[in-house]
Amino acid sequence: MLAKKCFFRLLILCVIPVISSTAQNNQNEIKGVVLSAKDSIPLIGVSVYFDGTSIGVSTDQKGRFELNFEAGINSPMVISYVGYEPVIVDNYATYKGLVPVIYLHEKPEELEAVYLEDDPWTRKKKLAVFRREFLGRTEATIHCKIKNEEVLKLRYFPSSQTLIAYADSPLIIENKYLGYKVYYTLQEFEAEFITNLQGLRLTNRVYYEGVCFFNELRKKASKKIIKNRNISYLGSSLHFMRSLAAHNLEENGFKIFYNSWQVPAYKYFEMKKTTNFTKVTLLVDQVSVLYQDFEQSEFMTKDSFFIDTFGNHSPPNVIIFGGHISMSGVSELLPLDYGIH
Template identity: 45%
Template structure:
């Protein structure tokens, strides 16, 4: 049966990175309780291909570009993930990791009426997405994912104590995703089909190239996905380059001047945007149709200099932009 979808929104902790001069940061990672060094801790810049692991002495060394602005992520199985702004750290800093408490979602297990298969189908639909064939982008460690459905709130939540490993043949990356939050708000039609009302996903990502040399087909798909991304739209909006970058804005079926319903002002390094309409249609490259809605009475949001918008839950995207999932996302040090 063909399924119908309604507006959704998604947050993947995106920060855009531009490459310039290289720097190196070193540090040490310990268990907060035992004070013993931790071996094999993952240390990486969120959403990029820049990462390393600690040695047997808990030491790591990571090189990055001076323009890298993603948070530095320190992640280890069974411990709480830590994020830092690397420029505020002293070289040689010590990091102490705390054991992770049990996920709160397990309290719903006794009242969960759904089979794991049904929950997993919805999770893969909303986490991986449906724009890419399943064999082209798949999760390698599905057993690491715990799923709970609460029939009272009609919400599906997912938890994972270890990073989720995704093999994305579509874009040519293997992705390690440390999931902090996953929630799908559902509703049901008369046939009992579970339809998505909204999606919220938050976590940190580390990308590894699958091939030493990027294949031509991957270059093409990466260019396509970047052009159709929310990040590309937000950066274009902040710079007032919507028309130049292939975007058109429609209101009630008619094309309108691109900034008619956007009040844009620069405040330091951020762009303040006030939306003066409840819903706008966004068309990219003449045929890629999406829509943007904002339900809050205060229709104001901010875009930082890298193209990230906040608060992430305030805006909802539907259509092409709303359908983007992990299968469509690129590392943030990707450059066209």
């Protein structure tokens, strides 16, 4: 029998895949060229990567790129360059290895937004709250730092007790716990709070989404880093999704509970396997997930979702985690290709 949860939190990771019925390209290579939309000049050093992975390259002096990828990946391809609007390509498999010329548009200068209510929080306080809700609340968070916090724009609305954040440039996150430098393009962040009867402010809901890319901090990860990565992976949402799709939840240490009682692992999951995806439908409003008889999470969905061969789930905004998994945050986020190579 499970203990009651003490809080609830919504977490959306950085994957924003779009399901496509087109079969994957067998060549496992994508070529293209990136030009400025203003004058068609080749852009050098543009980042081209698959969202949520460590698979990426930069354009050469002629704006060209060649990107190899693993069969079965379903993450969008992101084209990102400082000072330009990013482009996301989700149907690259249809181009048979050669995508059309990609034009990047310069970011327009934005006027400061006008708000009808005052923001009583200092920037120092807003940054502290943002770090806690975005990076997470685990040991890994201590070793994780946002190197360019100055690009963050934050606003607290007292009437709704909501903190919002956005950034014009990718957040550069140095994660010494997992040995990654993460480039996270934050598209949306919202943290909603409630005040209890004792006057304490509690986190009620957190939502964030964006696209991200992982770089190794060192050429070779140390034994400690490899150990930390394994610890973060076991019991994570990625581990859960891979186990769910592979139909081996129990073998991998996951137990499913409904109304506080343990049930057969797949009793309330309807699974439909296709060539590249597994379609999943949760047949009840909510189940609890217990990993290794210790880490408890809540799992809810708004609709059916898909899991690809990497364990990447989509669409991400239909999945709601509470409890342990939701506490991890970006500080324990691993690339979708982790353990695939």
